[in-house]
Amino acid sequence: MCRVVDLQQAVLAQNDERALDLRRYLADRGTAEVNLLSSPGSGKTALLELLLARAVRRGVSSAAVTADLATENDARRLATAGAPVKQVLTDGLCHLEAGMLRSHLEDWLPDGTRLLFVENVGNLVCPASYDLGETLRIVLGSVTEGEDKPLKYPTAFGLANLVTITKTDIADAVAFDAEAFHRHVQQVNPGVPVVETSARTAAGVDALLDAVLAVAEGAPVHQPPLARTHQQHMHRHDHAAHDGGEDHHHPAAVPT
Template sequence: MNSEPRLLEVRKNVLKQNDIVARALRDRFRAQGTFVVSLVSSPGAGKTTFLEKTLTLLKPHCRVAALVGDLATENDALRLARSGAPVRQITTGTLCHLEAAMVEHALEDWRLGQLDLLFIENVGNLVCPASYDLGEDLRLVLLSVTEGEDKPLKYPTIFNSADAAVITKVDLATAVEFDELAANANIQAVRPGMNIFKVSAKTNEGMDGFLQFLAQARERSLQKTPA
C-alpha cells in the first residue's frame, strides 16, 4: 500500500499552519518596529560565533536580542549571552528545524517594541529550515570555507529561500585552499544576484560591510511599514 499521498497531505497541512503563524508574527514584528533576521546553515558553519560577534558589535548602537534553536543543550544560548544581549534557547528535541509556533511561544513575554533587531539562529541543517517561514524580514544562509565550494549546488533550495549569503571563517581560506571564485559562481548559479559577504568573526574581516548591509535592509523595511 502506497502511503505517499497521505504523507504529502499531512506535510501540506503542517506547512499551511506554519505559514499562518508566520504571517501573524511578521505583522506583529512590523507593528512593533522590530527587524527580524534568521540564520541558517549546516552544523559547524560558524553561525553561533558569527552571531555572537554581530550582537557584540551592534549592542552599543541599538537594542538587539536573539533566539537560538538546537536539538538539545543550552550551550549556544550561553555563548551568545556573552554579548550582553538578551538571549533565549529553543530546544527542539527531535525536530531538525524551528517552526513559527516555537518562535511565537518563545516570545510570549518579550516586549518586542523595545527591540530594534531580533536574530533567530535556526538548527544546523540545510534541508528542513528551507520550508519553514519564521516571520523574518531577512534570511541569511551561511557557508564556511571549510565546507567546500559546492554546497550551494547540493542544497539549492536553502540558497533560493535566503536573501543573502555569508561565507564564514575566511581567515582559514588559504589554509583549506578555499576557491572563492568557484563558491561565488555556484551561489550565483543557484540564486543570481544574491548578495555575498565574506567574513571572519575572529579577525572582524568583512563585518563592517555586513553590518552596513543590515542597517540598510532595516531602514528599507521601516520605510515600508505604515505609520
Template sequence: MCRSDVKQAVLAKNDDLAACLRSDLARQGIAVVNLLSSPGSGKTELLGRVLAHAVERGVSVAALTADLATENDAVRLARSGAPVQQVLTDGLCHLEARQVRSRLEGWLPDGTGVLFVENVGNLVCPASYDLGETLRIVLMAVTEGEDKPLKYPTAFGSAHLVVITKTDLAEAAGFDEGAFRAHVHRVNPGVEIVRSCARTGDGVDTLLERALAARTGAPPHRPPLAPHPHGHHHGHDDDPGHRHDHPAEHAHPGSGDPARGDHPAHHDPARTSAS
C-alpha cells in the first residue's frame, strides 16, 4: 500500500469513528464543540470563562483539553467548577476521534448538554480530523496577524464560527479587524465572526449561546468545502498518523462533502435531541 493510501485510510477510519460518536452523543442530547487555534491564542482562558458562566447558569457542561505534555490546562479549567479531563497526546500534534471516545467512556456525567474539546494548539493537523463535533470554532488572537486565515485556509474554511480573542490588545497590536474579516470571508463566505476578551468577559455569553443552540440542530452557518493545502511533513515518516495531506475527499464537518455521510444528514436536527 502506498503512503497516500495509508494516509487516506487513517483519515477514513477516523471519519467513521467520528460519525458514530456524533450519532451516539446526539441521541443523548449532547453537543460537541471543537476549539481550534494556534498556541497562545487565549482559548484556555476564554474556555474557562465560558465554563464558569455555564456553571453559574446551571447549564451542565464538561470539557476535554488536549496538550502534548502537562496537565496545566485541565487544572486551570477545573477552577470553573465544570468536570474536566486532560488528554496527553504524547507528541501527537492533534486529537483524533478514538482519543475522544476513549476518554468519554465511563466519565461523561449524566445530563451533560455540551462537551467542549480544546484541541492541541495547532492550526494545521487538527483541521483534518473530525472529532464527532457538532460545532467547530476557530479562534485567533489580535496579536497573530490579519493574514492567518489566508495562511491556514483549511482551519478557517471549516469553521462554523470564528472568534477574535484578546480584543483588549487590538489597538496596541495594530490589528486591522476589517482586513481580518475580509480574509476570513474569502476562505469561508458568510461565517459568523465574534469578538471576545477573557479579561472583560466580552463574547463569553455569545459563545455559550452558540454552543447550546448546536444541541437543537445544525449550526447557523454551514461552510463550503474548505481549500486544502499541499501535504505537510512533521518529520514522522514512519507514522502515517503524523502526516496529513488534507485530501479533498476528507473534508471537515460542515464542508458539504456527501462522501462523508454529512450534509445535511451530518447535522440533521432529527438526529439531535432537543435541549
C-alpha cells in the first residue's frame, strides 16, 4: 500500500526531537533560554540590548545568539551590553532550527550562563513553527505595526508564553489602539501576559527582565491553549503513521 509522506510534518518532528535534546542540554547547564520572535523593524534588537545590559548590571550571567540572513550588525550592536554574543547567519533560511542552534552553542556558551537570549530571524511566519528548546517564548509587536497584528499572525502570537509591545513612546503619534491590541492578543492566546515597553525611554524593560528572571528561577510559565491543540494533532499524527494511515495536517512545533 502506498502511503503519503508529509514532508513538512517530518521536518517538524525531527526538529522537535532536537529541541527536546537541546532543552535537556540547557537544563543540565542551568541555563534558561528565551526565544524572541517578531517582524523586522519591531525594535527587537534595541530592546534586547537593554535587557542584556540590565542583566549584566544585576550580576546575572547572560549571553545572546542573534540570527540574520546576512551581516553581523546586530551582534556588534549587542556586544556593547557587555555580555557574550554570537551571530548566526542562516544563509537565506527564514528561521532558526533546534539543531542549528545547538551546533552554535557547543564550545561557545560560557559555563554558568543563567540566561540565553535568542534573537530569531525577523519573521512571524516560519519561526513560529520551530521549537528551539526554549524555556520562554516572547513574541513582540510594535505600535507601528498596528493593533491587528495578533489576528494576522495567530500562530506566532497564539504560541507565545509572553507578549511584549514595543515602541510605546510613539503610540500616540501613530494612533495605536492599545486596548484593541490587548483584546486581540487575548482572543488568540487567552491569559497570556503582556508587557508594554519602550527602548527609547526604557519604560517596562525592568518589568520584562523581572518576568524573564522569575521564569528562570522556576516560576510557572503561561501555557497557550493553542499549544495543547497542536500537541493533540501531533499525537494523532503519530498514531496514523504507525497504523499506515495518512494525515495532511501541518501543526507547529510547540515550546514546553
